Amino acid sequence: MTTYFGFAAKHRNLYVGAQPAAELLLLYPRSAVQRGDVEPVARFKAIGKQLAREGYTFDIVPDDIVTAAQIASRRAVVQTDPRSSRREEAPSLKSEIGNRKPEIKQSLLTSAATRAGGVHWLTVATVLTDDQVAKWRKELASVTRREGVPTVVTSVLSQPKRRIVHLVNYNREEPPKARAMGSGPHEEKPLAVEGVTVRLALQPGERVKSIRLLSPDAGVSTGPAGLVQRAGEAAFTVPRMLIYTVAVAELE
Incomplete structure (x- = not known):
């Protein structure tokens, strides 16, 4: 847990003042x-x-x-x-x-x-x-969406000239049904996922200048992410994530 608290403290600027933007x-x-x-x-x-x-x-x-x-x-x-x-x-x-x-x-x-x-x-x-x-696929066509990997849930926040996508992966090794749980975080056995694509909806006139991936987890994809951009949308892929990844989209 200290790793995640440390990550949040280090990247405090991504959380303070960010507003829900789905x-x-x-x-x-x-x-x-x-x-x-x-x-x-x-x-x-x-x-x-x-x-x-x-x-x-x-x-x-x-x-x-x-x-x-x-x-x-x-x-x-x-x-x-x-x-x-x-x-x-x-x-x-x-x-x-x-x-x-x-x-x-x-x-x-x-x-x-x-x-x-x-x-x-x-x-x-x-x-x-x-x-x-x-x-509702037609009505939801202009909504930010994650493709594939159903264990990953996303949320979107906004700051001036920036969109922040939080990705949480719930994939894990399930414990035996007969085993009692609740003794601590060490019982969690997360399983990494690969190829998580996000289609980030954009407002009219917006374009994404760059996307970078951040994560407190080890052995996952971080740094710049490639993107495919068209009117009203920017798509990017997280090559590999474990539990928590943040994608920071800088707008222009």
Whole structure:
């Protein structure tokens, strides 16, 4: 643990003042919890797992305190409680469904996708299917995403002229089922992964000047990273990582 604390202290400038910058916002349905309705919470957990598994980077904000500015700065918003106080940001489910055929109604109830103020609104109003996120590929096309290596989860923060991607690898050697765990960090047996590609979404007019990889782990890839850049996106690959890697993208 001291290695990681030392890394954070050494690179303090990458953490202080950095702001959440994921293009995708997942709303926690606290309004539903306050009403005594926990079904939206189950959908929230399920869709969050799907998004992480598919590699999408997202931030989480409770739906009862999210601001208009937080919504306007995103490209897509996922909500699991159609009755939340933010439902007026998109056409209501009722107006979306109308007098459609039963099979179309079910599709709309499961995933009502609208676009308001330049933001895609994706509403999960019923039990979702295992391929729900795959159905949103078009709406999520401009969201930062990790490709391959499903054990790696990413988050994106921003500073002036800089985007910082944090990558955490949960791949490990699983202990025997009969063995009791909890005696300390020495029980963790992480397994390295290779070829982790990140497609970093960019704002209009932005370009990446350089990307460098940092990590407190030994025997992993650090230093400059190659990138492939096109309008609206910069893709780079982490050749090898163990537990934690930071990719610092300097913008121009």
